[in-house]
Amino acid sequence: MNPSPPPDLKDKTRAYGVASGFDAIGFARAEPVDPRTTLQYQTWLRQQHHASMDYMANKVDLRLNPLQILPSAKTVIVVLVNYFQTVQPEKSLRSFKIARYAHGQDYHRLLRKRLRAMEAFLKNEAPETEVWSEVDTGPVLERYWAEKAGLGWIGKNTLLINKQFGSWTFIGILLTSLEIPPDPPSSFHCGTCTRCLEVCPTQALLEPGILDSRRCLSYWTIEHRGAFHDQTPPDFNGWIFGCDDCQEVCPWNRHAKPAENLTSTHPLLGYPGGTHSIASGIPLSHQEWDDQTKGTALRRCGYDGYLRNIHWQR
Ligand code: B12
């Protein structure tokens, strides 16, 4: 049985979320993903657009239906954290480029901690409630739910674009058995602009909203495992971890405001392009790499991946 929530729970949850470090919070009804999106996702997989990311082809039933994750779910709560920094990665770190999202403390831990606190808050408000939350790694179409919850639209670069923060946001998801009135979904505001498609150095954006990971530099530098023996990745265009080209050109990112809810200092910026910076042209020793990447998302590609990416620069 689902508990009936206190009448002002939506306002209280939003206020709690803002106070605990989320920049935006939206609510959507928990239900299976719509048929159009289901078809788009299945097509994306069938066309091998997930490259070697096998986890994208696993748990598809769950990804297309949050009720398979939490059968009692009534509401999807979506949270955003703005991570924009005014420092230009290219200028501060000179030789090699590292995507903006990876400059600070690993966002997975940060958001997870805040979501756990929100779970506790909901349980305190309505003790019978069931909750489940995740950031990035769960079988959830996060941008779809963010759009449904009115936090922005899926842009032509496939990222969630929020009118206030642009696309420089992390997304987190919380499912709850509480029935909280949904927000109206967002509408599409890319208009006729196609800058992201044009700037992509590898033409990974095949059509508006469709990304082929087999071409995307973010995939090659972060997600691809092992050496590049039998594959030939595209030119990395100076990127050694991730790629932001399709975001830097987006007009909705022009007025992005610096992040206020990231408590970490930015470890990478402590190494301003010197010979011992991770972004310098000189490979770091394993120990140096370990010191400089501690607590950041940069560890995802591992030391071997980092060396591999540096050596792939032309
Ligand atoms: C797999 C993955 C990747 C892959 C594949 C990216 C992709 N576009 O799918 C790779 C490794 C390439 C990647 C790269 C990046 N990622 Co990533 N990634 C994910 C992950 C784990 C799953 C995404 C997914 O479901 N892809 C499958 C596709 C089919 O899903 P989709 O794009 O949402 O599909 C919709 C659209 O394509 C649309 N659609 C399909 N056909 C059509 C046709 C038309 C005409 C239209 C309009 C729409 C449309 O419908 C689909 C269903 O909703 C999510 C976290 C999560 N659990 O959701 C993070 C996530 C998307 N990544 C994130 C980030 C930050 C990045 C990078 C910016 C990192 C970087 N700087 O290098 C890049 C951006 C590259 C890019 N342009 O997408 C953030 C995005 C935040 C935001 N504001 O949008 C997420 C949400 C993680 C997080 N929790 O914050 N990522």
Ligand code: SF4
């Ligand atoms: S992240 Fe870079 S390579 Fe990937 S789609 Fe965007 S511009 Fe293209």
